[in-house]
Amino acid sequence: MSKPMHDTPMLDQLESGPWPSFVTGIKRLAKDEGKPYQNMMIDLLGQLEHSYKTRKGYWKGGTVGVIGYGGGVIPRFSEVAANYPASKEFHTLRIQPAAGMHYDTKIMRQLCDVWEKYGSGLIAFHGQSGDIMFQGVSSDKVQAAFDELNEMGFDLGGAGPAVRTGMSCVGAARCEHSCANEQKIHRILVNNFLDDMHRPALPYKFKFKVSGCPNDCMNSIERADMAVIGTWRDEMKVNQAEVKTFVAKKGRKYVIDNVITRCPTNALSLNDDDSLAVDNRNCVRCMHCINVMTKALSPGDDKGVTVLMGGKRTLKIGDLMGTVVIPFMKLEAQEDYDKLREIAEATIDFFAENALEHERTGEMIERIGLVNFLEGIGLEVDPNMIAEPRQCSYVRMDTWDEEAQKWFTRKAEEKRAAAAG
Amino acid sequence: MPPRMPIESGVPDPFQYMHPLMARNFGAWNYHERPRPGVLCHTAKSGDKIWTVRAGTQRQMDLYTIRKLCDIADEYAEGYVRFTIRSNIEFMVSNEAKVQPLIDKLTAEGFPVGGTGPSVSMIAHTQGWLHCDIPGTDASGVVKALMDELYEEFIKEDMPNRVHITTSCCQINCGGQGDIAINIQHTKPPKINHDLVANVCERPSVVARCPVAAIRPALVNGKPSLEVDEKKCICCGACYPPCPPMQINDPEHSKLAIWVGGNHSNARSKPTFQKLVAAGIPNNPPRWTEAAAIVKKILRVYKEDARDWERLSDWVARIGWPRFFELTELPFTKFHIDNWRGARRSLNASTHIRF
Numbered sequence: 001m002s003k004p005m006h007d008t009p010m011l012d013q014l015e016s017g018p019w020p021s022f023v024t025g026i027k028r029l030a031k032d033e034g035k036p037y038q039n040m041m042i043d044l045l046g047q048l049e050h051s052y053k054t055r056k057g058y059w060k061g062g063t064v065g066v067i068g069y070g071g072g073v074i075p076r077f078s079e080v081a082a083n084y085p086a087s088k089e090f091h092t093l094r095i096q097p098a099a100g101m102h103y104d105t106k107i108m109r110q111l112c113d114v115w116e117k118y119g120s121g122l123i124a125f126h127g128q129s130g131d132i133m134f135q136g137v138s139s140d141k142v143q144a145a146f147d148e149l150n151e152m153g154f155d156l157g158g159a160g161p162a163v164r165t166g167m168s169c170v171g172a173a174r175c176e177h178s179c180a181n182e183q184k185i186h187r188i189l190v191n192n193f194l195d196d197m198h199r200p201a202l203p204y205k206f207k208f209k210v211s212g213c214p215n216d217c218m219n220s221i222e223r224a225d226m227a228v229i230g231t232w233r234d235e236m237k238v239n240q241a242e243v244k245t246f247v248a249k250k251g252r253k254y255v256i257d258n259v260i261t262r263c264p265t266n267a268l269s270l271n272d273d274d275s276l277a278v279d280n281r282n283c284v285r286c287m288h289c290i291n292v293m294t295k296a297l298s299p300g301d302d303k304g305v306t307v308l309m310g311g312k313r314t315l316k317i318g319d320l321m322g323t324v325v326i327p328f329m330k331l332e333a334q335e336d337y338d339k340l341r342e343i344a345e346a347t348i349d350f351f352a353e354n355a356l357e358h359e360r361t362g363e364m365i366e367r368i369g370l371v372n373f374l375e376g377i378g379l380e381v382d383p384n385m386i387a388e389p390r391q392c393s394y395v396r397m398d399t400w401d402e403e404a405q406k407w408f409t410r411k412a413e414e415k416r417a418a419a420a421g
Numbered sequence: 422m423p424p425r426m427p428i429e430s431g432v433p434d435p436f437q438y439m440h441p442l443m444a445r446n447f448g449a450w451n452y453h454e455r456p457r458p459g460v461l462c463h464t465a466k467s468g469d470k471i472w473t474v475r476a477g478t479q480r481q482m483d484l485y486t487i488r489k490l491c492d493i494a495d496e497y498a499e500g501y502v503r504f505t506i507r508s509n510i511e512f513m514v515s516n517e518a519k520v521q522p523l524i525d526k527l528t529a530e531g532f533p534v535g536g537t538g539p540s541v542s543m544i545a546h547t548q549g550w551l552h553c554d555i556p557g558t559d560a561s562g563v564v565k566a567l568m569d570e571l572y573e574e575f576i577k578e579d580m581p582n583r584v585h586i587t588t589s590c591c592q593i594n595c596g597g598q599g600d601i602a603i604n605i606q607h608t609k610p611p612k613i614n615h616d617l618v619a620n621v622c623e624r625p626s627v628v629a630r631c632p633v634a635a636i637r638p639a640l641v642n643g644k645p646s647l648e649v650d651e652k653k654c655i656c657c658g659a660c661y662p663p664c665p666p667m668q669i670n671d672p673e674h675s676k677l678a679i680w681v682g683g684n685h686s687n688a689r690s691k692p693t694f695q696k697l698v699a700a701g702i703p704n705n706p707p708r709w710t711e712a713a714a715i716v717k718k719i720l721r722v723y724k725e726d727a728r729d730w731e732r733l734s735d736w737v738a739r740i741g742w743p744r745f746f747e748l749t750e751l752p753f754t755k756f757h758i759d760n761w762r763g764a765r766r767s768l769n770a771s772t773h774i775r776f
């Protein structure tokens with residue numbers, strides 16, 4: 001026989017309204033007679049209602065893990081266990097989903113079965129870092145639950161000062177804008193650093209996120225220490241017949257107001273015959289016109305990625321955007337992917353050695369300067385890395401000539417390489 | 422028996438779970454259309470077509486909900502689903518005839534179909550009182566309450582452009598960036614329980630964590646503890662995770678603040694972070710009506726005044742911040758003027774003024 005339900009007048013109010021209610025879901029678990037999680041969910045509701053009443057949280061951390069790993073389980077112990085003993089231990093397993101978050105129903109059901117047997121019956125698809133969060137398991141069942149998930153092909157994600165779970169957009173699987181193989185990049189990068197994920201020993205967290213085009217559906221620019229974003233460098237593809245169809249359907253004014261004048265670099269113009277002229281040298285690949293005219297316009301053929309580093313949220317010096325460190329690199333041959341992996345390795349090594357405790361990559365770059373960081377990971381400076389050159393003259397420049405010579409040498413080499421084809 | 426060691430398999434290969442039509446046309450899609458809100462139709466270079474029906478979920482799902490979604494996927498779709506970054510679920514079908522029955526079933530089971538194109542998508546959220554150890558408010562509850570209010574905006578495509586809303590239950594802001602971000606804002610310095618500091622806090626790392634160097638080691642009642650220079654403290658709460666006796670959450674004084682104009686896409690303008698527009702909003706469970714009212718007002722004005730394809734940030738860039746405050750009737754205060762590192766960049770060093 002289960003224990004009685006707590007009164008939850010405030011949570012009950014979250015059962016009304018048209019949006020699906022997590023409270024109704026938790027209540028169903030709490031009413032699930034005879035299930036191992038029933039009492040846990042009754043007390044979880046009690047504690048949550050208590051939080052709603054007092055406007056305070058009552059979880060504290062601790063240490064819980066699985067054998068062989070140092071992180072990936074988020075321990076939660078209740079501070080009000082005297083009143084709600086059955087949810088006293090309510091830990092979360094962060095589990096990495098397949099890249100792009102694809103599931104078939106068979107695997108979804110298997111995931112549910114594991115959580116029915118060991119956990120609370122509550123699963124979040126997905127956390128903000130991209131993990132499937134299996135929420136609510138007692139300490140004695142953590143290992144068994146993980147073992148079963150692990151045997152099914154799933155692994156713990158990151159927590160603490162470690163490489164974290166990565167994210168990639170649906171991209172090539174279903175999006176015509178995709179300029180990269182997002183899932184391959186995602187898996188190569190994260191899977192190369194599993195030791196740094198499972199045994200947290202970095203100064204702080206490190207996140208990889210991959211988007212297939214500059215629409216950046218994964219928000220990698222703002223939230224990833226290393227953001228890999230697909231792009232192209234030849235001319236965008238224009239299907240003039242489709243342009244004309246679009247103009248005929250929407251009208252010239254619509255096209256001028258919504259496409260031509262919205263181009264951030266004035267790279268577009270509508271010809272008198274309703275075909276489109278694109279000044280590709282000035283297109284910054286922002287995606288806007290391609291987003292509007294999905295049938296008529298698409299990225300070019302010479303695809304690759306831009307890499308940005310140092311994005312993060314508020315703590316401790318405020319939000320930072322990622323900064324371009326590689327304007328363009330091809331990702332075709334295996335060597336290209338190896339090179340990307342090596343850049344990530346150099347970055348994490350440099351981060352591990354040079355960041356202060358609890359300092360993200362972006363903060364480290366701010367503290368030491370972008371140039372020192374680039375030298376540390378072996379990348380050359382490039383004007384695409386800046387919004388504008390230095391304004392302040394208070395700088396020592398006695399090696400100017402050598403630096404200028406480096407630039408000329410590099411340019412000459414690039415020219416030779418291009419000529420050699 | 423030796424303990425079982427983990428199989429360090431990392432990120433699973435998605436092809437084993439991917440709709441076969443998507444796997445077959447991987448990297449070879451041609452264009453897409455949106456036949457109606459909540460539905461995408463992608464055409465591959467091969468001529469194959471796939472329809473995606475997108476539905477909102479409550480993110481924190483019980484087994485029954487997940488199994489119901491699986492049943493729907495098996496009976497009305499083709500057995501495959503995927504999730505978006507904003508916790509929407511997507512069902513893929515290879516035949517247009519399956520779209521309407523799938524929509525009808527999802528709607529009948531209480532899963533709103535929408536979240537595509539110029540709509541308000543599901544709010545990205547964090548953990549809150551349900552599971553985090555430092556939250557000033559709830560997450561799933563705030564989002565449920567707000568999505569009830571924004572339901573029509575989810576199932577329709579009535580906005581000038583897409584609207585991403587995010588919430589965060591402490592100032593660490595795990596919730597992320599959005600066109601509208603609703604975040605906790607602590608307004609009082611931490612209250613220190615000196616009896617506990619010596620036992621549970623690693624004092625040097627707490628001191629190092631403070632962004633404004635307001636924390637100093639101190640002897641209190643003869644015991645090693647910490648003290649906070651309250652004039653310096655910006656109430657960020659960063660000291661609380663490593664030192665829970667530095668209580669920052671306050672049922673009365675931890676308020677909500679609203680920020681707008683964050684946009685991570687590179688489309689048109691460069692990516693931007695969101696800016697403060699409203700604060701001092703009471704943290705009122707279970708329906709957070711005051712916050713909802715402000716969000717709805719901002720959305721209403723945006724919808725009326727912005728042009729097609731303008732994200733909130735693009736719209737404000739065109740009309741200017743003074744007009745934003747005028748149109749939304751939100752008070753402009755001294756707190757809107759940045760005084761953090763690099764603040765001068767955010768001041769108006771021109772005579773560009775709209776009257």
Ligand code: HEM
Binds near residue numbers: 131548553
């Ligand atoms: C005790 C402290 C903290 C707890 C319990 C906590 C908890 C969480 C949780 C549960 C998530 C979602 C994880 C997932 O779904 O995989 C998350 C994500 C996140 N956390 Fe925290 N967090 C803590 C501290 C911090 C700090 C100090 C920062 C600040 C820099 C931070 C920044 C973030 C960010 C930015 C995300 C979103 C990640 C992304 O989208 O990439 N968190 N946190």
Ligand code: SF4
Binds near residue numbers: 171211
């Ligand atoms: S980031 Fe680009 S490629 Fe990826 S899903 Fe979004 S629009 Fe498509």
Ligand code: SF4
Binds near residue numbers: 278285286
């Ligand atoms: S992609 Fe952007 S920058 Fe390039 S032409 Fe189109 S609107 Fe202009």
Ligand code: SF4
Binds near residue numbers: 548549556557591592
């Ligand atoms: S925003 Fe703060 S309180 Fe909310 S889940 Fe993240 S760390 Fe916890």
Ligand code: SF4
Binds near residue numbers: 657659661
């Ligand atoms: S709340 Fe922030 S500013 Fe205040 S003492 Fe703590 S860390 Fe420092």
